[in-house]
Amino acid sequence: xxxxxxxxxxxxxxxxxxxxxxxxxxxxxxxxxxxxxxxxxxxxxxxxxxxxxxxxxxxxxxxxxxxxxxxxxxxxxxxxxxxxxxxxxxxxxxxxxxxxxxxxxxxxxxxxxxxxxxxxxxxxxxxxxxxxxxxxxxxxxxxxxxxxxxxxxxxxxxxxxxxxxxxxxxxxxxxxxxxxxxxxxxxxxxxxxxxxxxxxxxxxxxxxxxxxxxxxxxxxxxxxxxxxxxxxxxxxxxxxxxxxxxxxxxxxxxxxxxxxxxxxxxxxxxxxxxxxxxxxxxxxxxxxxxxxxxxxxxx
Amino acid sequence: xxxxxxxxxxxxxxxxxxxxxxxxxxxxxxxxxxxxxxxxxxxxxxxxxxxxxxxxxxxxxxxxxxxxxxxxxxxxxxxxxxxxxxxxxxxxxxxxxxxxxxxxxxxxxxxxxxxxxxxxxxxxxxxxxxxxxxxxxxxxxxxxxxxxxxxxxxxxxxxxxxxxxxxxxxxxxxxxxxxxxxxxxxxxxxxxxxxxxxxxxxxxxxxxxxxxxxxxxxxxxxxxxxxxxxxxxxxxxxxxxxxxxxxxxxxxxxxxxxxxxxxxxxxxxxxxxxxxxxxxxxxxxxxxxxxxxxxxxxxxxxxxxxxxxxxxxxxxxxxxxxxxxxxxxxxxxxxxxxxxxxxxxxxxxxxx
Amino acid sequence: xxxxxxxxxxxxxxxxxxxxxxxxxxxxxxxxxxxxxxxxxxxxxxxxxxxxxxxxxxxxxxxxxxxxxxxxxxxxxxxxxxxxxxxxxxxxxxxxxxxxxxxxxxxxxxxxxxxxxxxxxxxxxxxxxxxxxxxxxxxxxxxxxxxxxxxxxxxxxxxxxxxxxxxxxxxxxxxxxxxxxxxxxxxxxxxxxxxxxxxxxxxxxxxxxxxxxxxxxxxxxxxxxxxxxxxxxxxxxxxxxxxxxxxx
Numbered sequence: 040x041x042x043x044x045x046x047x048x049x050x051x052x053x054x055x056x057x058x059x060x061x062x063x064x065x066x067x068x069x070x071x072x073x074x075x076x077x078x079x080x081x082x083x084x085x086x087x088x089x090x091x092x093x094x095x096x097x098x099x100x101x102x103x104x105x106x107x108x109x110x111x112x113x114x115x116x117x118x119x120x121x122x123x124x125x126x127x128x129x130x131x132x133x134x135x136x137x138x139x140x141x142x143x144x145x146x147x148x149x150x151x152x153x154x155x156x157x158x159x160x161x162x163x164x165x166x167x168x169x170x171x172x173x174x175x176x177x178x179x180x181x182x183x184x185x186x187x188x189x190x191x192x193x194x195x196x197x198x199x200x201x202x203x204x205x206x207x208x209x210x211x212x213x214x215x216x217x218x219x220x221x222x223x224x225x226x227x228x229x230x231x232x233x234x235x236x237x238x239x240x241x242x243x244x245x246x247x248x249x250x251x252x253x254x255x256x257x258x259x260x261x262x263x264x265x266x267x268x269x270x271x272x273x274x275x276x277x278x279x280x281x282x283x284x285x286x287x288x289x290x291x292x293x294x295x296x297x298x299x300x301x302x303x304x305x306x307x308x309x310x311x312x313x314x315x316x317x318x319x320x321x322x323x324x325x326x327x328x329x330x331x332x333x334x335x336x337x338x
Numbered sequence: 339x340x341x342x343x344x345x346x347x348x349x350x351x352x353x354x355x356x357x358x359x360x361x362x363x364x365x366x367x368x369x370x371x372x373x374x375x376x377x378x379x380x381x382x383x384x385x386x387x388x389x390x391x392x393x394x395x396x397x398x399x400x401x402x403x404x405x406x407x408x409x410x411x412x413x414x415x416x417x418x419x420x421x422x423x424x425x426x427x428x429x430x431x432x433x434x435x436x437x438x439x440x441x442x443x444x445x446x447x448x449x450x451x452x453x454x455x456x457x458x459x460x461x462x463x464x465x466x467x468x469x470x471x472x473x474x475x476x477x478x479x480x481x482x483x484x485x486x487x488x489x490x491x492x493x494x495x496x497x498x499x500x501x502x503x504x505x506x507x508x509x510x511x512x513x514x515x516x517x518x519x520x521x522x523x524x525x526x527x528x529x530x531x532x533x534x535x536x537x538x539x540x541x542x543x544x545x546x547x548x549x550x551x552x553x554x555x556x557x558x559x560x561x562x563x564x565x566x567x568x569x570x571x572x573x574x575x576x577x578x579x580x581x582x583x584x585x586x587x588x589x590x591x592x593x594x595x596x597x598x599x600x601x602x603x604x605x606x607x608x609x610x611x612x613x614x615x616x617x618x619x620x621x622x623x624x625x626x627x628x629x630x631x632x633x634x635x636x637x638x639x640x641x642x643x644x645x646x647x648x649x650x651x652x653x654x655x656x657x658x659x660x661x662x663x664x665x666x667x668x669x670x671x672x673x674x675x676x677x678x679x680x681x682x683x684x685x686x687x688x689x690x
Numbered sequence: 691x692x693x694x695x696x697x698x699x700x701x702x703x704x705x706x707x708x709x710x711x712x713x714x715x716x717x718x719x720x721x722x723x724x725x726x727x728x729x730x731x732x733x734x735x736x737x738x739x740x741x742x743x744x745x746x747x748x749x750x751x752x753x754x755x756x757x758x759x760x761x762x763x764x765x766x767x768x769x770x771x772x773x774x775x776x777x778x779x780x781x782x783x784x785x786x787x788x789x790x791x792x793x794x795x796x797x798x799x800x801x802x803x804x805x806x807x808x809x810x811x812x813x814x815x816x817x818x819x820x821x822x823x824x825x826x827x828x829x830x831x832x833x834x835x836x837x838x839x840x841x842x843x844x845x846x847x848x849x850x851x852x853x854x855x856x857x858x859x860x861x862x863x864x865x866x867x868x869x870x871x872x873x874x875x876x877x878x879x880x881x882x883x884x885x886x887x888x889x890x891x892x893x894x895x896x897x898x899x900x901x902x903x904x905x906x907x908x909x910x911x912x913x914x915x916x917x918x919x920x921x922x923x924x925x926x927x928x929x930x931x932x933x934x935x936x937x938x
Contacts, residue, residue, distance in 0.1 A: 084470055084474070131650060131654060134654050134655075135653075135654060138657075140469060140470045141393050141469065141470060141473060142653060142654075142657055144393075144470050144473055144474075145393075145605065145609075145649070145653045146650060146653045146654055148395075148602065148649070149602075149646060149647075149649030149650035149652075149653055150646075150650055152598060152602065152642075152645070152646035152649060153643060153646030153647050153649070153650060154646075155598075155646070156642040156643040156645075156646050157643055157646075159642075160639065160640065160643060264598075267481070267598075271474075271477075271478060274474060278471075307489070309488065309489045309495075309496070310485070310486070310489050312481075312485045313482050313485030313486045313488075313489065316478040316479075316481045316482035316485060317478070317482040317486070319474070319475065319478035319482075320464075320475055320478045320479050320482060323464075323467060323471055323474070323475045323478075324463045324464065324467075324475070327463070327466045327467050327471070328463070328466075331466055333745070333746060334743070334744065334745050334746055334763070335745070336466075336467075336468050337467060337468065337471045533806060535808060536805075536806045536807050536808045536809070537792075537793070537797065537804070537805060537806065537807055537808075537809065538805050538806050540785070540789055540792055540793035541793060541805070543782065543784065543785055543789070543793075544782050544785070544793045546784070547781075547782035547783050547784050547785060548780050548781070548782055548783070550764075550780070551776070551780040551781070551782065552782075552793075553763075553764045553765045553768070554742065554744075554764055554765075554768055554773070554774060554776075554780075555768055555773070555793075555794055555849070555853060556765050556768035556769040556773075556796060556797070556853065557765060557793070557797070558765055558797075558800060559765065561800075561805070562805065565802075565805065614784070
C-alpha cells in the first residue's frame with residue numbers, strides 16, 4: 040500500500056493527520072459527553088444525537104447565508120437546540136424514560152429519521168458549510184498546515200466543555216443532575232423534581248450538540264444524513280471510556296478523531312464512514328470478548 | 339399444531355387474495371410483490387426481535403448480501419464481472435430462458451447460503467452482546483456493510499449493479515416475480531409456524547424472558563441464538579435475490595443495505611402488528627405497506643417525514659401492537675385462563 | 691466412603707476489594723439435605739454462583755459427582771444435573787406455566803434435530819403431575835408473570851424438578867412465602883429428596899425450616915466457613931449465635 044509507505048517515509052505527514060484528527064476530535068468529545076450525560080442520568084441512549092449536531096450546523100449555515108458571522112451561531116445554536124431539546128423531551132422523551140431501553144432506542148431512532156428527512160426537505164441533500172473566513176496557518180516550512188478555524192473550534196470546544204463541567208459541579212441544577220444520575224429515587228425523596236432534571240439534562244445535551252454542530256459546519260461539512268455517524272461516534276466513545284469518565288471521554292474522542300483521519304488517508308475518503316461503523320462493531324465485539332472471559336456482559 | 343378456525347379462515351382468505359391479486363389488478367403486481375417481501379422482512383425480524391428479544395437493526399445485511407450474491411451468480415458465469423459492472427447496465431449479456439431461470443434459482447440459493455454462513459460466523463460474536471448493545475452493534479453492521487459495498491469496484495461500487503434482463507414479455511415479468519415473492523412469504527410463514535411449535539420456539543421465548551435463567555436450566559443459548567439468526571438470514575438472502583431482480587438495479591446504500599429504510603421498517607412492522615406472535619408481523623406488514631403507499635401517493639415529498647413521525651408515534655403510543663392490544667383486552671381468546679378442571683389425581687385442584 | 695455428590699474445596703472469590711468467599715470448603719453426599727446458613731452478606735449466594743459457574747472463582751476447585759466443574763459454564767453444569775433456584779425467583783414471565791414446564795425438560799442430546807423436536811404428550815403429563823405436586827395445576831394456562839410471588843416460587847421449584855436434576859441448590863426457597871404454607875413447602879422438598887432422590891443444598895434464613903429439613907448445616911460468616919455439623923450442634927455453637935448477633 041503506497042499510502043502506508045508514505046506515512047513511514049514522511050513523518051511530518053503523520054503530524055498533519057494527527058493534528059487534523061484531534062482538532063476535529065474535540066467536537067466528538069462534546070457530543071460524546073452529552074450522550075453520556077443523558078445515558079447516565081435518564082438511562083436513555085439518544086440516537087438522535089447526531090441530528091442535533093446537524094441542526095446546529097444548519098443554524099450556522101443559515102447565519103452565514105444571511106450575513107451574520109457563523110461564530111455567533113455557536114451560542115445561538117446552543118440556545119435554539121436547548122429549547123428544541125426541552126420541547127422534544129416534553130413531547131416524546133418523557134414517555135419513554137421509564138420504559139424498556141429498547142423502546143427509548145427506537146423512539147430516538149424514529150426522531151432521528153424524522154429530523155433527517157425534515158432537514159432533507161428544507162435544505163436538500165447537498166453538503167453545506169459555513170465559511171468562517173479564517174486563514175490557514177503553516178508550520179514546518181509549509182509541510183504542516185492547520186486551518187485557523189480548526190484551532191479556534193478546538194479552543195471553543197474546550198471552553199464549552201470546561202463550562203459544562205463547572206456548571207455540573209457548582210450550580211444547583213448541575214448538582215441535582217448529578218444526584219439524579221447516582222440515584223434517581225433517592226433524589227426524588229430528597230425533593231428533587233427528577234422530571235425537570237431529566238428535561239434539563241436532555242435540553243443541555245441538545246444544546247451541547249448544537250454548539251458542536253455549529254463548529255462542524257465551520258470546520259467541515261454538514262449534510263442531513265451524516266447525523267448517524269456522529270451518534271455512532273459518541274456511542275463508541277462512551278462505551279470505550281465508560282460512563283462518568285471525563286478524562287476517558289476526552290482521550291477516546293481525540294483518539295477517534297485521529298484514528299478516523301488516518302483511516303481516511305489510508306483507506307480512501309469513500310471508506311471513512313465505513314471505518315466509523317465498522318469500528319463500532321469491532322469495539323463492541325472486543326469489549327464483549329474481554330468481559331466474556333470473566334463471564335460478564337456489557338450492561 | 340392444528341390451526342384453529344380463525345386461522346384456517348385467514349389462510350384461505352390470504353391464499354385466494356394472494357393468487358387472485360396480480361390477475362385482478364395486474365398494474366399493482368410489483369406493489370403486491372413488495373407487500374409479500376415486507377411480510378418476509380417482518381416475520382424474519384420477529385424471530386430474533388419478538389420471539390427471542392434480540393432487537394436487530396442490522397438484518398438488512400443478509401438482504402443485501404443475498405441481493406449482491408445472487409446478481410453475481412447470475413452474471414459472472416456469462417461475462418467478465420468487472421467489465422459488466424463498469425459498463426453500468428449498458429452491457430446486455432443476452433441470457434436464454436434456461437440460463438436466466440437457472441441463474442436466478444442458483445443465485446437465490448447461493449445468496450441464502452452465504453447469508454447463513456455470515457450469520458453463523460458473526461453470530462457467535464455479536465449474539466454475545468445483550469440488549470441495546472446488540473441493537474446498536476447490528477445497526478453499525480448494517481450501515482458498514484452498505485458503505486463497504488459502495489466502495490468495492492468489482493460489484494459496481496457506488497453506482498451499484500444491474501441485474502440481467504428478464505427474458506420474457508413485459509407483463510409476465512411482474513407476475514412471475516409476484517408469485518415468487520408470494521410463495522416465499524408463505525414458505526417463511528409455514529416454516530416459522532412449524533419451528534415455533536417445537537422446542538425451538540419455547541427455547542427462544544425463554545431466552546427472551548430470562549436468558550440467565552435459560553442458561554441456568556441448561557439451555558444451549560448460544561446455539562439457539564445463532565440458529566435463529568441463521569434462519570432469518572436464509573430467508574432474507576432469498577428475498578434479497580428476488581428484490582434485486584425486481585428492481586433491476588442494486589444500489590448499495592439505497593436498495594441493498596438500506597438500513598434507514600428497510601432496516602427500520604422490519605422492526606416497525608413487527609411492532610405495529612404485535613411482536614412475538616406469528617400473525618402480528620403479517621398484520622403489521624400489511625398495515626405498514628398500505629400506509630406507506632398512501633403516504634407516497636398523497637404526501638409525496640413529505641412521505642419520509644411522515645414515516646419518521648409514524649415510527650415515533652407507534653413506538654411511543656402503541657408499542658404492544660395490534661395483537662398485543664387485543665391480547666390485553668381479550669386474554670381468554672389467547673388461551674390464558676384459569677382451568678379449574680379435574681387434576682390428574684382426581685382430587686379437587688389445590689389453591690396454594 | 692461414597693464419593694461426595696458435591697465437593698467444594700477451598701474456594702475463594704473476591705469482587706474488587708470485597709472478599710465474598712475465603713477458602714470455603716464443603717461436601718454434600720448423595721441423597722443428603724444440607725443447609726447453608728449465615729447472616730446477610732456472608733457470601734452464601736456468591737458461593738452458589740461460584741458452584742454453578744455464574745462467575746469464575748479466584749482459587750479452589752469444585753467437583754460434582756467426582757468431576758471437575760470449576761472451569762465449566764452455567765449451561766454445561768446445569769446439563770450435568772446440577773441446578774439452582776434463585777433468591778429473587780426467576781421464571782419465564784411471558785410464557786404460560788405449562789410452557790415454562792415444557793421448556794424445562796432436559797435436552798441432554800443437543801443435536802440439531804433435537805432442537806426442533808415437538809414435545810411428546812408424556813412431557814405434558816409429567817408437567818401436569820409436577821404442577822399438581824406444587825399445587826399449581828389449575829393455574830397451568832396462566833402467564834407465569836401473572837402469578838403471585840409465592841406461586842412463582844413454587845413454579846420455579848416445579849420447573850427444577852421437571853429438569854430431572856441429580857442435585858438442587860435452593861436459594862432461600864421459603865422467603866416471601868406465607869408462613870402457613872411453609873410446612874407444605876418443607877414437605878414437598880422432603881418428598882423430592884426421598885422419592886426422586888434429589889440431593890439438596892439449601893440456603894435458608896428461616897431457622898425453623900433449616901432445623902426441620904436439614905441433616906447437616908454449614909454456617910458462613912464474613913465469607914468464611916464458621917461452623918459445620920448437625921443442626922442442634924450448629925444452632926448452639928456460640929460463634930454462630932454471635933455471628934447472628936443473638937438473633938435466632
